[in-house]
Amino acid sequence: MRIPDHWIKDIVKELKIPIISTSVNKAGDEFMTSSETIDTDIQSKVEFVISDGEKTGNPSTLVDLTSAIAKVTQR
Secondary structure: OOOOOOOHHHHHHHHOOOOOOOOOOOOOOOOOOOHHHOOHHHHOOOOOOOOOOOOOOOOOOEEEOOOOOOEEEOO
């Protein structure tokens, strides 16, 4: 898991336990830019959401390594 230079890394350091996280984007769907646009199916399956405002950057590049040839998807 990557944690960029973000305030959440300080919480992880203080807790001294791993935190498992993921983005909330569904493959093939438009990426979400704020907690207000979280898919209702996803919302019903999570315990809580940490949001620090609308995101204006680009989503992560996806690299599929499940076959012999890597597939790179720029979103």
